[in-house]
Amino acid sequence: MQITHLLQTELAHEYSTTAKFFDRYPVDKNKYAPHEKSMALSHLVTHLTHIFGWTGDMLATSYMDLADTKTPSPLTSSSDLIAELDKNFNHSKEALSKATDDDLESNWALKMNGNLIAEWSKYFAIRQALNQITHHRAQLGVYYRLLGIPLPASYGPSADDQSF
Template sequence: MDTLQQLRSELEEEYRTTKKFFELYPADRGDYAPHEKSMKQNKLAGHIAEIFGWASFILPTETLDFAKGAYKPADISSREQLLEELDKNYSASKEALEGATEDALLPNWSIAHNGHKLAEWSKYGAIRHSLNQIAHHRAQLGVYYRLQDIPLPGSYGPSADDQRFA
């Protein structure tokens, strides 16, 4: 089994699906949130775009400490900027996965805050988790779109708005 090829294929599939969502992104509604506890739409979309780069920093590191690092979330204000962030991060992770070996997936990797471990996985598990996060947050974005009457593209098959299959 070629685990790296499977990860690359899944990353590419998630990229193609996410790009369809981002091509519909309503930049003039970046402050939209369906609930006061919900993330603003621009932050959610920016976070999804950032996740595409996670494999590129998981593979060469052992941890990401949010309090100690230079991590700064992307500040998205336009559809073009969102698509550029997506492309940049996807390309970085694709390149990292193409240059990796199966053994590179074995060591542990963690996220932390000020030295306190929040979660830990093998590097394979961390990359799998990032792919799960993409699907999870894209589904959230789909709910945001639905509540704003923005037709949804299909994800893993046609959506109710996809007239090609109506």
């Protein structure tokens, strides 16, 4: 089996799980943050939607310079979150469908003002992006738990979703 196919399968699973979380998004809590060092809820979910596009961007480029990126306006509704999630997921899904395993071997770098922060193979950079999705969705789960919002199943049933 090709690695690109495995990455497509994993990305699709993360997409469907994240969409379940976004279906429960509390629009009246956009500015909520559980700690002064935590992102506001709307910023966290906006960031999470954009990570779904990173795979497509990584396959099309050799680096990203964080100094050149703009902070997107926070998304504040479930429908806006799902629309952005769909757009970014489809961008990465299409890029992966056209990629070969050989495309994953070239390097991709993360920079700040031209200075190298990290450099990995494109495969490992994509794996890092998938890990970021899991990480930030877990943060979202903590926010939801603290707000009393039932958590959907992720990698099996949650304490709130015993539909299995």
